[in-house]
Amino acid sequence: MINEYDACLKCTVCEMHCPVLRVAPEFPGPKNGGPGLARLRAAGEVAELDNLDLCLGCRTCDTVCPSGIRPAELIAVPKIARVSRKGLRLREWILTHTSLVGPLAVRMPGLTNGVLANRPIRWTMQKVIGIDAHKPMPKYANYSFRSWFERRPSPWKDRPAPNGKVVYFHGCSVQFMEPHIGRHVVEVLEHNGFEVVLPRQKCCGLPLIANGDLTSAAGNGRYNLQHLREWAEQGIPIVVSSTSCSLTLKHDYQHLLGLDGADVVAEHVYDLSEFLMTCYEQGLLRTDFQPMHERLPYHQPCHQRAQGLGLPAVDLMNLIPGVESWNLDAGCCGSAGTYGFKQEKYEVSMKVGEAMRDALIAAGAPRAVSDCETCRWQMEYQAGVKAVHPITVLWEAYGLGDAAK
8 A cells, every 4th residue: 555645745736626525525535534644544643534435436636646646545544444354344245246246137137127226125225235225226238248249250260350359358337237338349349350359357346446345356356367467468458448447457456456467467458448549540440430420528437537548539439520529527427336326425426426417418418428337327317318438439430230229
């Protein structure tokens, strides 16, 4: 864990940019809750501050700190210590173990989704385990992404792909809830001359990290590195369609969890839009797009902003004739993975997302775009717009299908 807290200048830049502090003054803030509290812990004076758990984990403070301190990681220290002593609460265990619930849910999605949408059941869940009853739970699909991938014929079965291989790390939401996005990823990459490889994988571990269970997160990380490292050592790119997963693979495995081999893999990990824009700059991306004539407001996920990539999704969509895409620049959506599903954090989550909601409504477009699944769910819930992944826009523009069908 970071111990450079003495580099803090007390400039409060992190406080000015913190989305939680703007709506919840009871939150100690990234300066006091991060390097400030770390300094006191080192002196043996105090262990915790109230309301530290209101931190979204958006990592905006990490991004803007002029001293290179990572306050979000320091804020998490008491929570990590607490979980290490007591383990995860039942609610946190349920919210962080999608990979255990998912295989059963996709076999009976009607029953699963019906139960999760049932109002009396949701109010009971809120009262018993603290999962808020207002926010809709994401719906499970009637098939898993891997099952689709494994039964389809590869176009490169009998000949080498002109642009070589690319490894796809799809994450939990694509596997169980949004397999159509995985399909769009595969078909766009194949359209551009890549053979897609799908190694065995578990949840990247970010939900576990966000809820303080670094031990379980490290277990997932070691499994994923075991199956990704062989490809990284061959120089094969690893593309990730969820920005939170890509940040975890690029940064957290190495710098937070200290996993062996994480540096080798991180060198070859690309956020999906980052990879496709790199292909365009290298002359590898096909631009045989069909005109679409659509305005597409874009919400940049916090965990993509933390990677310092610019706006590759906006740049890609603006290559399509007739498309006008722009970054809303409205801050954090407030969802923050599992955060917005928790009863005591629901109101903060909604208040943080108000700026994004207002920007989406002002844009007046029927569809909006974001690379992060929980951002898209928040956009649909709070602003009432249809939210899609940028890969879906490219998939449509290539004439590979119509997402509305």
